[in-house]
Amino acid sequence: MAKNLVIVESPAKAKTIAGFLGSEYRVESSYGHVRDLPKKDFGVDIEHGFKPTYEISVDKQKIVKSLKTAAKGSTIWLASDGDREGEAIAWHVCKAIGVTPSDAKRIVFHEITKPAITEAVAKPRSIDMKLVEAQQARRVLDRLVGYELSPVLWRKVRTGLSAGRVQSVAVRLIVEREREIKAHEYSSFFKVAAVFSGKPNFPAELSEKIKSDSSAKDWLTKLKGARFKVGKVEQKPGTRSPSAPFTTSTLQQEAGRRLGYSVRQTMIVAQKLYEGGHITYMRTDSTNLSPIAVEAAKKYIKATYGDKYARERHYQTASRGAQEAHEAIRPTHMDRLKAGMDHGQSKLYELIWKRAVASQMAPALVQKTEVEIDISGAHDVFVATGEVLDFDGYQRVWGGGKEDRILPELKEGQELKLVSASALETYSRPPARYSEPALVRKLEELGIGRPSTYAPTIGTIQDREYVEKKDVEGENKEIKEFTLEKSKLAEKTSQVAVGSDQNKLVPTGLAEIVTDFLVKYFADIVDYDFTAKAEDELDEIADGKLTWERMLDKFYTKFHPLVTKSASASREEVSQAKKLGKDPKTGLPVIARFGRYGPVLQLGKAAKDKDDRETEAPRFAPLPEGTTLDDITLKDALPMFELPRVIGKTKDGEEISADIGRYGPYVKVGKLFVSIKDHDPFKVTEAEAVKLIDAKKKAISEKVIADFGKLQVLNGPYGPYISDGKRNARIPKEKDPKKITEAEAKKLLDEAPARKSRWQGRKKTNSS
DNA sequence: CAGTGAGCGAGCTTCCGCTTGACTT
Numbered sequence: 001m002a003k004n005l006v007i008v009e010s011p012a013k014a015k016t017i018a019g020f021l022g023s024e025y026r027v028e029s030s031y032g033h034v035r036d037l038p039k040k041d042f043g044v045d046i047e048h049g050f051k052p053t054y055e056i057s058v059d060k061q062k063i064v065k066s067l068k069t070a071a072k073g074s075t076i077w078l079a080s081d082g083d084r085e086g087e088a089i090a091w092h093v094c095k096a097i098g099v100t101p102s103d104a105k106r107i108v109f110h111e112i113t114k115p116a117i118t119e120a121v122a123k124p125r126s127i128d129m130k131l132v133e134a135q136q137a138r139r140v141l142d143r144l145v146g147y148e149l150s151p152v153l154w155r156k157v158r159t160g161l162s163a164g165r166v167q168s169v170a171v172r173l174i175v176e177r178e179r180e181i182k183a184h185e186y187s188s189f190f191k192v193a194a195v196f197s198g199k200p201n202f203p204a205e206l207s208e209k210i211k212s213d214s215s216a217k218d219w220l221t222k223l224k225g226a227r228f229k230v231g232k233v234e235q236k237p238g239t240r241s242p243s244a245p246f247t248t249s250t251l252q253q254e255a256g257r258r259l260g261y262s263v264r265q266t267m268i269v270a271q272k273l274y275e276g277g278h279i280t281y282m283r284t285d286s287t288n289l290s291p292i293a294v295e296a297a298k299k300y301i302k303a304t305y306g307d308k309y310a311r312e313r314h315y316q317t318a319s320r321g322a323q324e325a326h327e328a329i330r331p332t333h334m335d336r337l338k339a340g341m342d343h344g345q346s347k348l349y350e351l352i353w354k355r356a357v358a359s360q361m362a363p364a365l366v367q368k369t370e371v372e373i374d375i376s377g378a379h380d381v382f383v384a385t386g387e388v389l390d391f392d393g394y395q396r397v398w399g400g401g402k403e404d405r406i407l408p409e410l411k412e413g414q415e416l417k418l419v420s421a422s423a424l425e426t427y428s429r430p431p432a433r434y435s436e437p438a439l440v441r442k443l444e445e446l447g448i449g450r451p452s453t454y455a456p457t458i459g460t461i462q463d464r465e466y467v468e469k470k471d472v473e474g475e476n477k478e479i480k481e482f483t484l485e486k487s488k489l490a491e492k493t494s495q496v497a498v499g500s501d502q503n504k505l506v507p508t509g510l511a512e513i514v515t516d517f518l519v520k521y522f523a524d525i526v527d528y529d530f531t532a533k534a535e536d537e538l539d540e541i542a543d544g545k546l547t548w549e550r551m552l553d554k555f556y557t558k559f560h561p562l563v564t565k566s567a568s569a570s571r572e573e574v575s576q577a578k579k580l581g582k583d584p585k586t587g588l589p590v591i592a593r594f595g596r597y598g599p600v601l602q603l604g605k606a607a608k609d610k611d612d613r614e615t616e617a618p619r620f621a622p623l624p625e626g627t628t629l630d631d632i633t634l635k636d637a638l639p640m641f642e643l644p645r646v647i648g649k650t651k652d653g654e655e656i657s658a659d660i661g662r663y664g665p666y667v668k669v670g671k672l673f674v675s676i677k678d679h680d681p682f683k684v685t686e687a688e689a690v691k692l693i694d695a696k697k698k699a700i701s702e703k704v705i706a707d708f709g710k711l712q713v714l715n716g717p718y719g720p721y722i723s724d725g726k727r728n729a730r731i732p733k734e735k736d737p738k739k740i741t742e743a744e745a746k747k748l749l750d751e752a753p754a755r756k757s758r759w760q761g762r763k764k765t766n767s768s
Numbered sequence: 769c770a771g772t773g774a775g776c777g778a779g780c781t782t783c784c785g786c787t788t789g790a791c792t793t
Contacts (some may be wrong), residue, residue, distance in 0.1 A: 032787025146783020
């Protein structure tokens with residue numbers, strides 16, 4: 001048995017380190033946190049100094065057991081990350097495996113190299129309990145917020161909902177952005193552009209934007225007779241510098257933009273590259289590169305592109321609350337241009353490699369030329385710009401250098417000839433909807449959430465149905481374009497969609513209601529600065545200037561009364577019930593509100609309590625197609641309560657009724673439902689219904705092609721198939737479904753591909 | 769994708785941060 005046990009957080013790291021330390025050292029991984037507050041109980045004793053109860057997480061029982069065995073008779077070295085969570089992991093590991101924390105040696109290394117590790121091992125310290133306490137304060141705070149707020153939502157809005165310090169702010173950002181977009185008033189202006197003759201011909205734009213179509217037209221008329229002369233010519237050099245190497249957030253942004261990856265996809269692919277030993281750790285907020293990496297980059301750049309392309313750079317980490325436990329994301333070997341097992345991995349690796357190498361390269365040098373062109377009889381000028389790349393620098397690797405825009409030689413006072421001109425109507429743009437990476441970027445900017453939680457948070461707010469990732473159709477607008485060519489003025493109108501969007505995060509009605517409720521009753525919690533302020537206090541705890549009990553007490557004495565107060569909010573208020581008017585038949589009020597299952601119409605009031613026998617139970621109905629809670633009127637709503645509607649009887653005297661269900665309109669006889677997609681449930685006649693019902697009955701009778709007891713050959717909406725009740729299998733085209741034997745059917749079912757597991761699919765449960 | 773049509777009860781749900789699991793011979 002080895003005399004020393006080194007415990008790190010990740011198994012990939014363990015493997016590497018084991019190679020650097022001798023046989024005296026055994027290196028194992030804790031796989032992150034091993035203990036946590038219980039999932040089911042509150043786990044915090046508020047009465048007694050917020051004392052937390054910890055238990056070994058279910059998925060870590062085995063790991064803890066094996067660490068315990070390995071620890072026997074060994075010196076324990078705790079080598080978790082050098083941040084708040086890492087310190088807490090070290091402490092929790094001790095507690096979990098029965099080692100007195102003060103007996104263990106705590107080490108931290110900032111890069112995984114032999115010298116760095118040897119140095120760390122030579123200078124161990126003990127666990128920093130102040131830092132551990134700061135982590136516990138963070139953990140308890142999140143539990144208090146999450147487990148007191150969520151149940152309020154279960155009672156007021158919908159069962160199973162959730163709220164928390166991070167997710168509720170993420171949802172709020174999206175809700176508020178959508179409202180800004182809705183409030184945006186489109187205005188249009190005209191961009192006037194011209195092409196002048198020269199070698200080569202070149203474009204220029206009018207310095208002023210034109211507001212109305214009549215003045216746009218006037219302008220072109222004026223240009224028709226005008227003379228043009230070169231005015232001020234300005235030339236100045238410019239530089240462009242590379243960006244810092246990737247952090248989790250910037251990698252997600254760039255992979256989203258360039259490769260179209262979702263945040264989750266990016267992380268899965270990066271994890272594989274990390275496990276393969278191709279890149280450094282992918283969950284980081286640091287832009288720092290180790291001296292070894294900087295050196296390797298320099299060597300590679302000089303050898304490949306020449307000395308003048310190399311430029312050593314050190315980047316400051318910009319994000320608030322960064323903990324800098326790791327390096328930036330970079331290739332483990334700076335001179336390895338390609339890595340990865342498949343196309344997806346190769347593309348992401350290439351991106352990481354380029355960004356890291358480019359970050360150590362010289363800036364690109366450009367020459368910018370700006371030329372003003374005077375118009376006779378006008379105040380405004382045309383402006384032509386040219387740009388020539390003198391030295392590509394980092395763009396040699398990273399790319400991104402636009403093509404040169406070359407202007408002909410132009411001298412002040414020189415006369416110019418107009419080739420053509422145009423005035424194109426353009427609409428002002430509303431604020432941009434968040435894409436997944438853009439939301440991550442915003443959260444990071446606000447210091448909310450950590451690199452390891454960005455992807456899961458985005459998943460959670462979608463799972464809870466607060467947010468949908470989707471395409472949004474824009475508004476159709478008419479645009480005018482005037483052109484002047486060969487002295488002929490022409491006018492054209494066309495349609496364009498403005499404000500359309502693809503793959504963006506859009507809030508649901510549920511998100512709006514929950515956000516409005518939280519903002520009204522828990523303004524401080526969903527405040528964009530809440531986390532930043534909490535972080536300041538956590539730092540004070542780590543510095544020994546504040547105790548964690550005191551911090552939590554201060555927070556809770558303010559927070560808990562808000563929870564109590566929110567109980568008085570009525571469901572109707574929270575669900576933003578809208579009174580539409582009174583039903584003329586019954587005199588009962590008709591309201592539209594957000595119900596447990598989405599938007600709903602309600603006729604009559606809910607009983608005050610369970611024993612209230614005076615009040616008749618209210619009736620519910622869905623909103624008619626095409627209406628929303630915002631625009632529904634009493635007139636639209638009333639017919640919905642006419643359903644279900646009795647429309648007649650079958651030959652056997654059974655009643656036929658029509659209604660609208662989850663999947664559209666249907667007619668019903670006894671227990672048989674028949675979809676009536678093309679008919680209006682308010683108008684469908686008895687004769688039409690009977691016809692549809694007979695057709696459905698016939699289809700059902702023809703459904704079973706062959707019956708082998710357990711196995712059946714059935715006729716489905718997508719053609720014949722085999723089913724055993726659980727699994728289904730399609731039948732090959734060349735086979736006659738009527739002639740299939742039981743053995744053949746069984747074989748086909750066994751060979752049927754397993755249900756397609758969708759790569760992007762998330763589990764509805766919170767297991768990931 | 770294999771075909772659906774709730775709303776009661778009881779008992780359940782939930783947070784944020786670390787990390788990667790996997791049934792056997």
